[in-house]
Amino acid sequence: MSTLQRIGLVGGGVIGAGWAARFLLNGHDVVVFDPDPEIERKLGEVLANARRANAKLMSGLALPEGKLTIAGSIEEAVSDADFVQESLPEREDLKQQLLARMDAATRPEVVIASSTSGLLPSRLQRDMAHPERFVVGHPFNPVYLLPLVEICGGEKTARETKLAAAALYEQIGMRPLRVRKEIDGFIADRLLEAQWREALWLVHDGVATTEEIDDAIRFGAGLRWSFMGNFMIYRVAGGEAGMRHFLAQFGPALKLPWTKLVAPELSDELIDRVAEQSDDQAAGTSIRDLERLRDDCLVSVLGGLRARDYGAGAVVKAHEQRIIDQLAERDAATETSPDGLLVLYRGRVLPEWIDYNGHMTEGRYLQCFAEASDTLLRRIGVDGAYVAGGRSYFTVETHIMHAAEAKLDAPLEVRTQILRGGKKRLHVFHQLFGPDDLLLASAEQMLLHVDIKAQRAVAAEGDVRKALAALAEAHADLPRPKAVGRHVGADRD
């Protein structure tokens, strides 16, 4: 876990809010300053989208969220921060002036990063008293899902600053890309800009509509760019002779004036045409709905690539393992409720967990209990290495009793009592609580310790057996819940 716990954010627009979500979902406390009077609502909406996407991508695996605070000034946002990320409007003079203020209000060793899409770091750090701690950390929208962050230092940036920023970004699931030479637009926006200029010309010249241009990307090259990029894809396109053959075959076309170096003038006529065609294309779908569609598609792509452990999927997979390790570390420091039960799951009711009755759908209750059981298993040492060694626990029985409904966004907590921690059997009683300690449901479960290959129950041994026995011993004197042993249809008292 990084020691850079408190993050100061200056600017909470599209990018600043995305940073807030990524840092919070990875357990960092975040303090944001943005003069927009609606900042709280806007941050809340982006955070809700990010929680939803993250829960899908990580299948519910989550670190406890950090705390979000809205500051009243730039100084308040950064003075206690361990790391500062600036996401102000893309204006050099404004950034220079406010970066100098952040510099004056922050401990000199704290890294100050800028989200700028293309301004030169040497110019941005000009008025800072400690320019060596300034670096560009250029992310991509949505920051909470896309891993890429370009790291670019200016003339006065210290090497340690770049390393520290890269380490923090990596720890929150990103893929830092070091830009070797300071250059306007860095790497990614230079590529995007070239393609964007051409797209605007095609609309300008009436060759294609905005929708046709998007189709030309999303049904073809766009799909393969998401995992291999330009060079690797063209290497493959060169056949067995690879890149040399590709260059020989398509090299002559590069000499033809197909594309233009400067974008068309953004005349009122061109702006109207692009905006109208874009409105037609969206067909009335709101930006928030389009954001959710975009996020769902990104989750599908990242999830597919994770299964192949390739490209951005490898970054997601490594981050997932990092979260599992951090949770295991946390779980080892046993957390108990005042009545002596194990606290094994905390979360909240997500929008897609709501059913046609307007409250949490039944499958999600089991999901919360399953998460609690997984935490318990990690706590007694049943981790990846243990399972790879051929032993695990399988759930063989579950009985859920519903007591109350859970509404959208309600906080959830599972507390668990070990009823029996025998050689083969692990008998538990989970209780799911909502706001104000309201009991929502309970679940009694029996798990069996198994030899995975032989598919039969075998005795747990070694440290796992000892850790489970210690937990069972600690719970031996707890009163037995009345609902234990109930069957479907039994009278309630």
Ligand SMILES: NC(=O)c1ccc[n+]([C@@H]2O[C@H](COP(=O)([O-])OP(=O)(O)OC[C@H]3O[C@@H](n4cnc5c(N)ncnc54)[C@H](O)[C@@H]3O)[C@@H](O)[C@H]2O)c1
């Ligand atoms: N939008 C993108 O796709 C994208 C991608 C990568 C990087 N960036 C970069 O991120 C930065 C922010 O861009 P954005 O798209 O989030 O813009 P935005 O307009 O959505 O957000 C800018 C925010 O800064 C706030 N702001 C203005 N003055 C301020 C002040 N004095 N103190 C604090 N906050 C102030 C505004 O209220 C606004 O909320 C820019 O440098 C941009 O180049 C943008």
